[in-house]
Amino acid sequence: MTEITRRTALGAAIAIPAAAVIARSALAADPIEIDLFFPVPVQGMLANKMKELIDRFNAEQGAIKATAVYTGSYDDTNLKTRAAIKAGKPPAAVIMSANFVREYVINGDVDPFDPILEKDGKTPTEFFDQFWPALKANAMIDGKVYGIPYQNSTPLMYYAVDAFKDAGLDPDKPPETWAEWIDAAKKLTKPTGERWGINFPATYDYCGWLTSAFVMQNGGQYYNRDYGGEVYYNAPSTLGALTMLDTLVNKAKVMPPGVSDANTCTSAFFAGRLGMMLLSTGSLSFVRDNMKSPYKVAFLPKSVRNAAPIGGASLILPKGNTPERQAAAWTLISWLTSPETAGEWSRFTGYFAPRKAAYDLPEMQKFLAEHPDAKIALDQLKYAVPWFDTFNTVAVRKAMEDQVQAILSGKVAPADAVAAAQKSADELLRPYVEQTALKVIG
Amino acid sequence: MRVDGRHLALLAASAAALLWAVPFAWMAVASLRPGVPPDIASLTPAGPFSLGNFALAWTSGDFPLWYLNTIVMCGGILAVQLATVSMAGYAFARLSFPGLDLIFSAFLLQLLLIPPLLIVPNLATLVSLHLYDSLLGVMAPYFASAFGVFLMRQTFRAIPRDFEEAAMLDGASIPVLIRHVLLPLARPGLVAFSIVSVTAHWNEFLWPLMALSSPSHQVLTVGLASFASGAEAGSAWGVVAAGTFLVAAPLLILFLVFQRRFVSSFIFSGIK
Numbered sequence: 001m002t003e004i005t006r007r008t009a010l011g012a013a014i015a016i017p018a019a020a021v022i023a024r025s026a027l028a029a030d031p032i033e034i035d036l037f038f039p040v041p042v043q044g045m046l047a048n049k050m051k052e053l054i055d056r057f058n059a060e061q062g063a064i065k066a067t068a069v070y071t072g073s074y075d076d077t078n079l080k081t082r083a084a085i086k087a088g089k090p091p092a093a094v095i096m097s098a099n100f101v102r103e104y105v106i107n108g109d110v111d112p113f114d115p116i117l118e119k120d121g122k123t124p125t126e127f128f129d130q131f132w133p134a135l136k137a138n139a140m141i142d143g144k145v146y147g148i149p150y151q152n153s154t155p156l157m158y159y160a161v162d163a164f165k166d167a168g169l170d171p172d173k174p175p176e177t178w179a180e181w182i183d184a185a186k187k188l189t190k191p192t193g194e195r196w197g198i199n200f201p202a203t204y205d206y207c208g209w210l211t212s213a214f215v216m217q218n219g220g221q222y223y224n225r226d227y228g229g230e231v232y233y234n235a236p237s238t239l240g241a242l243t244m245l246d247t248l249v250n251k252a253k254v255m256p257p258g259v260s261d262a263n264t265c266t267s268a269f270f271a272g273r274l275g276m277m278l279l280s281t282g283s284l285s286f287v288r289d290n291m292k293s294p295y296k297v298a299f300l301p302k303s304v305r306n307a308a309p310i311g312g313a314s315l316i317l318p319k320g321n322t323p324e325r326q327a328a329a330w331t332l333i334s335w336l337t338s339p340e341t342a343g344e345w346s347r348f349t350g351y352f353a354p355r356k357a358a359y360d361l362p363e364m365q366k367f368l369a370e371h372p373d374a375k376i377a378l379d380q381l382k383y384a385v386p387w388f389d390t391f392n393t394v395a396v397r398k399a400m401e402d403q404v405q406a407i408l409s410g411k412v413a414p415a416d417a418v419a420a421a422q423k424s425a426d427e428l429l430r431p432y433v434e435q436t437a438l439k440v441i442g
Numbered sequence: 443m444r445v446d447g448r449h450l451a452l453l454a455a456s457a458a459a460l461l462w463a464v465p466f467a468w469m470a471v472a473s474l475r476p477g478v479p480p481d482i483a484s485l486t487p488a489g490p491f492s493l494g495n496f497a498l499a500w501t502s503g504d505f506p507l508w509y510l511n512t513i514v515m516c517g518g519i520l521a522v523q524l525a526t527v528s529m530a531g532y533a534f535a536r537l538s539f540p541g542l543d544l545i546f547s548a549f550l551l552q553l554l555l556i557p558p559l560l561i562v563p564n565l566a567t568l569v570s571l572h573l574y575d576s577l578l579g580v581m582a583p584y585f586a587s588a589f590g591v592f593l594m595r596q597t598f599r600a601i602p603r604d605f606e607e608a609a610m611l612d613g614a615s616i617p618v619l620i621r622h623v624l625l626p627l628a629r630p631g632l633v634a635f636s637i638v639s640v641t642a643h644w645n646e647f648l649w650p651l652m653a654l655s656s657p658s659h660q661v662l663t664v665g666l667a668s669f670a671s672g673a674e675a676g677s678a679w680g681v682v683a684a685g686t687f688l689v690a691a692p693l694l695i696l697f698l699v700f701q702r703r704f705v706s707s708f709i710f711s712g713i714k
Contacts, residue, residue, distance in 0.1 A: 046669075047503070048669070051657070067655075070660075083652055084565070086562050087566045091655075267482055270478050271481075290478045
């Protein structure tokens with residue numbers, strides 16, 4: 001923002017209107033071109049909406065011409081960004097899955113926002129106080145700001161009101177603890193798959209996300225959020241969480257065996273064949289648009305405590321850009337994460353707006369009043385916890401996911417699963433650990 | 443016995459055809475159903491039906507531009523490939539030069555490499571050639587095709603040398619020989635290769651996603667994904683099916699129109 005305001009101020013200071021006109025046309029003639037990589041993790045017209053936002057940004061000022069580049073899923077976007085940086089064509093800014101930011105820092109592929117923030121007269125902590133606190137761990141790494149949260153979500157429990165009534169449950173009193181949850185699921189489950197009590201996506205990524213939720217609800221840490229070389233897969237809190245999953249599928253039989261994806265869950269939910277599902281708050285718009293019978297949402301059930309891990313994406317500055325391009329990228333990032341724009345994006349997508357001030361705007365207050373489900377998703381943020389990120393995040397995450405999927409398919413006992421997951425995670429983390437925590441000094 | 447065998451073969455072929463047709467049939471049915479119906483998996487739903495999904499898919503992106511870019515990309519790749527694979531195929535089939543076997547083995551080795559391995563080196567090459575984010579850049583790595591060279595080599599070798607010797611007696615040079623004698627006889631091979639090449643590049647997702655950035659250079663597969671994929675939420679199957687139909691339609695129509703010619707070309711080559 002500094003760049004334009006300074007130039008506009010300069011233009012305004014010149015008294016002769018003609019001079020201002022010349023200054024402005026000179027600006028318009030030679031705008032700096034920047035590109036923004038963006039993924040589309042939820043289905044719908046998001047790509048169109050992003051284009052609309054960027055067109056508006058370009059129309060509102062003449063110094064920067066931004067282009068929104070669709071880059072596939074979060075994983076595709078990661079791949080393309082890495083390849084582009086290696087090939088010497090880094091994009092000016094990327095909307096990057098928040099749990100990948102740490103790896104970019106470890107690999108030295110991103111620049112911190114700190115120098116830019118200092119120019120604006122803010123310390124990193126002051127700057128970050130404008131966002132929901134749980135977002136900090138995935139964006140502020142080793143004391144520096146590497147990500148500006150843009151679109152964020154947590155898991156949420158969706159439940160069908162008709163199914164609750166049919167099972168003799170009170171739709172106004174959703175289960176709050178694991179015990180109540182399993183009890184409700186038992187009542188909701190009808191034999192031969194006519195209706196299941198619980199389901200949630202256990203495909204890669206979703207599986208790790210929800211597993212971390214269960215472990216943290218069970219009092220655990222799951223991974224070392226300050227150091228990318230440690231995970232706590234073989235811990236009592238993890239074993240307890242996985243035993244609970246084993247119970248759901250293999251003992252109480254209230255959840256379909258095997259691995260479901262998000263589509264399976266929503267299709268069954270819409271068709272009345274599923275009582276409760278755990279799904280991202282990013283799916284709120286999709287569920288709202290497609291669920292014909294009444295549904296409600298609630299906090300994730302707790303064991304020792306409530307916990308809902310953050311998901312979603314942050315804006316990052318890939319290394320290798322000129323200072324001019326970085327300044328332009330910062331102008332775009334500031335605009336995208338302003339309360340107004342962030343609020344608009346949140347209302348359109350279903351993600352929550354990471355910036356707290358977005359919720360002070362009248363449009364947002366009106367939206368929350370009209371959509372109580374979005375309000376509950378927001379209230380759950382007081383229990384939000386950071387998102388799993390380590391060295392080699394995806395592989396280390398999969399080490400646990402493979403075991404959880406095996407449990408859901410009834411192929412492994414929880415005690416063996418946690419041991420196996422820990423063993424393969426340790427192998428994957430070893431190269432980093434040996435260079436850092438276990439480095440021999442002297 | 444002979445009749446039994448034929449019946450059995452017919453039965454097996456029908457079963458395979460049915461298996462192949464089910465996803466297409468489902469795509470066609472699902473694309474006509476609005477919303478997210480509870481019996482979305484059904485092949486014989488009761489309705490209601492509408493073309494709303496097609497309208498929604500069409501307005502979700504710039505389909506005319508995506509069609510154009512995809513046609514330019516596939517056509518450009520194929521045009522250059524036809525020239526390179528026939529010449530290289532001829533060289534490996536008929537000429538003898540030092541290192542022939544070694545070079546041919548190197549060509550075949552290329553078939554073993556998985557394409558994602560080459561993304562970063564290829565991108566770096568494109569950047570240094572100033573072809574990053576251009577349609578020419580997406581096409582460039584495919585201008586030489588190991589598979590095509592191998593196929594054409596085999597095709598040329600299957601043609602009796604008598605034709606060439608007769609032409610050479612009449613004073614034909616090698617380019618004339620290839621152009622007027624061998625290529626017409628190798629048409630079935632060229633047609634088969636063209637089908638494989640066009641379908642592969644029409645359906646390719648990862649490489650165009652990596653090499654192209656500007657929305658004005660976008661191709662169909664990436665465009666489709668921009669509104670049809672979404673891991674975090676569920677999918678509106680109807681729109682996804684309609685979009686997929688729009689992407690696949692040109693190839694389907696092309697095949698239906700040229701089906702007789704494709705098949706007769708193969709039969710001709712068999713009789714010859």
